Amino acid sequence: MARVEIKQVSKIFTDHTAVSNVDLAVNDGEFLVLLGPSGCGKSTLLRMIAGLELPTYGDIFIGERRATRLQPKDRNIAMVFQNYALYPHLSVYDNIAFPLNVRGVDKKTTDDKVKWAAELVGLTRMLKRKPRQMSGGERQRVALARSLVRDPDVFLLDEPLSNLDAKLRHSAREELRQFQDRVGVTSIYVTHDQVEAMGLGDRIVVMQAGTIRQIGTPEEIYLNPADTFVATFMGSPPMNLVVTGDMTLGFRPENFLPKSHFPEASSVTSVTFRIHRVEYLGGDRLLYGNISGDLPETPVIARIPSSIHYTPVLNTDVAFAVANEELRRFDTASGKAVAQTATLPKRRTAHG
Ligand SMILES: Nc1ncnc2c1ncn2[C@@H]1O[C@H](COP(=O)(O)OP(=O)(O)OP(=O)(O)O)[C@@H](O)[C@H]1O
Ligand SMILES: [Mg+2]
Numbered sequence: 624m625a626r627v628e629i630k631q632v633s634k635i636f637t638d639h640t641a642v643s644n645v646d647l648a649v650n651d652g653e654f655l656v657l658l659g660p661s662g663c664g665k666s667t668l669l670r671m672i673a674g675l676e677l678p679t680y681g682d683i684f685i686g687e688r689r690a691t692r693l694q695p696k697d698r699n700i701a702m703v704f705q706n707y708a709l710y711p712h713l714s715v716y717d718n719i720a721f722p723l724n725v726r727g728v729d730k731k732t733t734d735d736k737v738k739w740a741a742e743l744v745g746l747t748r749m750l751k752r753k754p755r756q757m758s759g760g761e762r763q764r765v766a767l768a769r770s771l772v773r774d775p776d777v778f779l780l781d782e783p784l785s786n787l788d789a790k791l792r793h794s795a796r797e798e799l800r801q802f803q804d805r806v807g808v809t810s811i812y813v814t815h816d817q818v819e820a821m822g823l824g825d826r827i828v829v830m831q832a833g834t835i836r837q838i839g840t841p842e843e844i845y846l847n848p849a850d851t852f853v854a855t856f857m858g859s860p861p862m863n864l865v866v867t868g869d870m871t872l873g874f875r876p877e878n879f880l881p882k883s884h885f886p887e888a889s890s891v892t893s894v895t896f897r898i899h900r901v902e903y904l905g906g907d908r909l910l911y912g913n914i915s916g917d918l919p920e921t922p923v924i925a926r927i928p929s930s931i932h933y934t935p936v937l938n939t940d941v942a943f944a945v946a947n948e949e950l951r952r953f954d955t956a957s958g959k960a961v962a963q964t965a966t967l968p969k970r971r972t973a974h975g
Contacts, residue, residue, distance in 0.1 A: 656826070852958060863924060891945060
């Protein structure tokens, strides 16, 4: 296991800055997620940590070692890509054993390692199978096990679940997280899926256009986004933003509720809401409409739990409100958050 430190790292491809002056310290044993839209530089940053790209500027440390110019094979990292390749003619056992066989590791050690890794990813009973006899998720686990037998200091994963269907993706995510809790290898995981990032990460690094916008726990980032980019990137539907002049107000759809649901004396901001459309999601309903009144007319979304007794009436002015403590303020010109006041809930124990 090792700490990873990225110091003022930039990567400039001929005419394009893919990563710009990134500073980042990944703690020993931490599960860190790099999150951001397509093209924001996530893979490039990961590839520099792996040694597959050389930084244009800056330094990378793995453990105590300066690794900036080390060959990938000398970094003791394991990398799992979206398109991992298994050897179709080899059994699961031989696929997992492959990196050890290449190094000439003796049979007994190899056997112990393969069985240890297979157990960790839940493949013990499939060691004799060929890749074509397995589901996408199981194959993914073979790729994981194969990178594990090398006892890496750091695990680098680039969208490793993106070719799984939604259900499998969810269970693979759980498995991956449980597995990381058990093994405790420092892990850096790239995704553009914010739900995945929230579920997996001890901390999330939100990137945009080659720069870091915010680093924090999922709760910190969701509750107190550093700017309007993060506010709208995290959360589905995104945070509602209302431009009131120099200041932009933000509030999450789930905090925007019928006025009647707030206690008499509570401190709220009230608006008139005209609902145009209702989308039923099962556990929740999304109400699309426009607010007006105390705030400038703006399209917003409310998310109402189906368990709340409320019958939306379309195209009629109704009283809605948001608790003042749930309002976030951003400077309109810079998009940066100002004077955040929210108190954080207790951390989930599962993620330490
Ligand atoms: N070898 C290269 N030469 C030139 N430009 C590159 C090269 N590799 C990546 N880029 C550019 O750098 C930017 C960042 O690419 P990168 O692959 O890191 O994005 P990403 O965040 O991983 O995106 P995605 O979510 O789509 O995988 C992109 O604009 C991409 O076109
Ligand atoms: Mg990528």
